[in-house]
Amino acid sequence: MNDGGKELSAVVNRAGQSSAAVRGTIYSLTRVLEPPAGFEAQAPYFLALVQLEDGQLITAQLTDVDADAEIGDRVEMVTRKLTTDGRRGMIVYGYKFRPVLK
């Protein structure tokens, strides 16, 4: 349990710092009109492959984004609710990317 808690706080801390630190550009994107179970309420939403500054690609949703998002746009990582899990509705948090604020 202690280890689990430590791990979680590390993730939260990393994500907390990330909105300023983790940036990249949109490598590709798609607007998902037919979502899987658990994501119906969010559809349509943008899913993207984001290329981070070190070159690594990462799969994530875009958030706070207009319909005209394009390949090459600069984005940054933020912590968001991804979905709810199971009958008790446990919230699953994770990362999404939003346009870099000017």
Add this chain to the structure above:
Amino acid sequence: MRVSIVGAGMIPVREHWSTGLGDLAAEAGELAQRDADLKQVDALYIGNTYGASFNQQAQLGSLVAGRLGLPGVESFTCEAGDASGGAALRAGYLAVASGAVGSAMVIGVEKATDIVGSARLAARNVSLDADYESVNGATLTAMAGLLMRRYMHEYGVGLSQFEGYSMNAHRNGSRNSCAMYRNQLRSGAFVKAPMIADPVNLFDSAPDGDGAAAVILVNAELAADLVPRPVAVSGSALATDSLMLQDRIEPLKLPAVTRSTAASLKQAGLGLPALDALELHDAFTILTALSLEAIGFSEPGRGWEWSEGGGDRIGISGELPLSSFGGLKSRGNPAGATGVYQAVEAALQLTGRAGENQVHGARHILIQNMGGLGATVATHVLSATGE
């Protein structure tokens, strides 16, 4: 030991609501048994992807062996995403080639329409990475959309330039009584279809369906005594790539296609010009374009050119016949069964039994079955024997 196909059978790809998963498999198995005039086999390999997630059914090896009246036979499921059928064919090939068994039946089976809509999409997501893709709301179609958008961006290609792939598939499928969607597509209809995950639309992506297909493999000496024109499995290979697009250095390359194709052709002692037809994994048109590039029929960025002119160059009397029975797009994509449908269709071509879909004089056909977006690729070369 050389391996031959001596029997083949398939049932129509449909919504088979009144038939269970095991019975679908047994129907196809019985057709292959009748075709080969051979009931008993030493082993039975099942290609199935979503039995556990669609139908709450595992242990198909035992289940189907029982339905087919093959009690006690060696039998188990091969799972490799939508390449499960191709993986089962590979398992059957290896078992017979090694001499471990004298004969093997390979059945691909899937029953997709027990669940619908977002529930099926979530169940299908077991083929993606659970922790990094599915959790973010990805689907197989969305991942294909990411690939296609990038391709169009890098090479300056428009959506309409992919329409010939779907038009060709439906033209061929319209003549195949086992095909799920036998309608033809008019030029211009493709780009107007409802979007699923742009740029992938309804006429770009293959429909899920219920189906089962089976082949019987024996060693070549046995084959000559069983049927007049056995089909030789002249090349067999399977390769993998990173499960996730995000882990690939160049997402628009499909190295598992390149590697499994090269290995299969090398074993067969053939080059690309010797191939008379191909059954590619056309679950999305972008996969056809990228596969043609990875196989070596096109330079990078130019695979879409085979789609030009409504797909005439890839028609059954064209330069490079593709999807001669409609491919995944028109025949339908019964996931774990698809790779075995490809084997059955190629076997019909190579024995001159393809009817209106016959590619005249076909001697060598390459069949390629893909899991995910090129994460697993099973490639076989099947060849005609005799005159």
